[in-house]
Amino acid sequence: MKSYTIADINNLLNGTLVGNTCQSIDGPEQLENAKINHITFISSNKYVKLWANSKACAAVVNDTLTVEPSKNRALIKVKNADLAMAKILELFNPNPPVFDTEIHPTAVIHKSAIIGIDCKIGANCYIGKDVILGNGVTLYPNVCIFDETIIGDHTVVWSGTVIRERCIIGTHCIFHTNVSIGADGFGYRPSDDGRGLVKIPQIGNVIIGHYVEIGANSCVDRAKFSSTIIGDGCKIDNLVQIAHNSILGRSCIMAGHSGLAGSVTLGDGVIIGGSASIKDHTTIHSGATVGAGSGVVGDVAAGKTVLGYPAQDAREMLKQWVAMRRLMKI
Incomplete structure (x- = not known):
């Protein structure tokens, strides 16, 4: 499980830390559902009133809002809480599904296709004649790419x-x-x-x-x-x-x-x-x-x-x- 201190998260956001908490932060959650190990977000006045009863140990708050910290509960004030939330979600984002082999043996790839370096091709994929895949392309299982299609670097295509x-x-x-x-x-x-x-x-x-x-x-x-x-x-x-x-x-x-x-x-x-x-x-x-x-x-x-x-x-x-x-x- 990923876990961070309030200082770690504030360094990521480059915000203003108000108050402090010694609680380790194991993930983000909305105000109503947050537990003591969660960080939450307040981006408008209509959510400010929920902070008092939230169990979250920390909140990321728009710096235009009037919100106060409390005992062992901290605030990180930022210009845009929604954009800050995106950074925190990325921080806690689980790893994508694992490929045991870069190109699954059940994938059907036409001999004329050009496959870039570091591509991952899942089970039962079909890649047709003269297809070109750039570097780092990921095709999850059961993707079909038909003839003469070109796909650029680092594109991800999910199943079906x-x-x-x-x-x-x-x-x-x-x-x-x-x-x-x-x-x-x-x-x-x-x-x-x-x-x-x-x-x-x-x-x-x-x-x-x-x-x-x-x-x-x-x-x-x-x-x-x-x-x-x-x-x-x-x-x-x-x-x-x-x-x-x-x-x-x-x-x-x-x-x-x-x-x-x-x-x-x-x-x-x-x-x-x-x-x-x-x-x-x-x-x-x-x-x-x-x-x-x-x-x-x-x-x-x-x-x-x-x-x-x-x-x-x-x-x-x-x-x-x-x-x-x-x-x-x-």
Whole structure:
């Protein structure tokens, strides 16, 4: 078990230590559930009142908050408790699953594939023709990488993920369980006789930048032509759909159950809330935010926040909701 003193943790955070504790710290925990050997976090005023009854021996606190230490209970004051929490969680992060052999004997690797140094390939993985894996790539058991795909250095791919042919993946990416990269986009048209549907071939690929993380059971479809593109630093939650020919700029965030229809463009730093849906051929410009559950049917200006279904300026939508409540009371 990992264990640290309050001084060890304060050195990591470079914060201001207020009070002291001789208790060894064995892990982080939320205020209500913390035991005497835990460190906890207070990032807003609504949690300050919980400190008095918490059993935690220490707390990391935003330096703008008024919180006092007590006997054998210390505070570390920092500019941003949430970012400090990330450092502490990393400190206590358990080691990943162990590979007994770097390349499991049940893995099927085409003779033309190029495997970089220090790669780890788990049981029952499939690596197709002309695939290139960079250095330090990790494929957990039951991953499939199809022909001519390129994966950059130190990317981690968890079990059940399928990366289809001709995709290009950057460095230091993380794909969680059962991610689908490069499946056919959803393209059909009525047949000439009106009695069926004609499938539109999807001959493009997917290009994913560096430091991208994609959550479990999310899908990024290949382009009809050219590429579906996910920019550097994007973070995609679980159960997200990104359709063919969509383009995401740098450091976009998409929360769970949200989805982009075909040929949607997101600028840099766009935030899409959970369960939001974006109409095809829509552009959401840099720095814009789409509220959870919203439906975007037109372009969104840079830096704007939209909400509702159909989505509109968040302040206007909130005014409408207030007016509706008043009408209902009348």
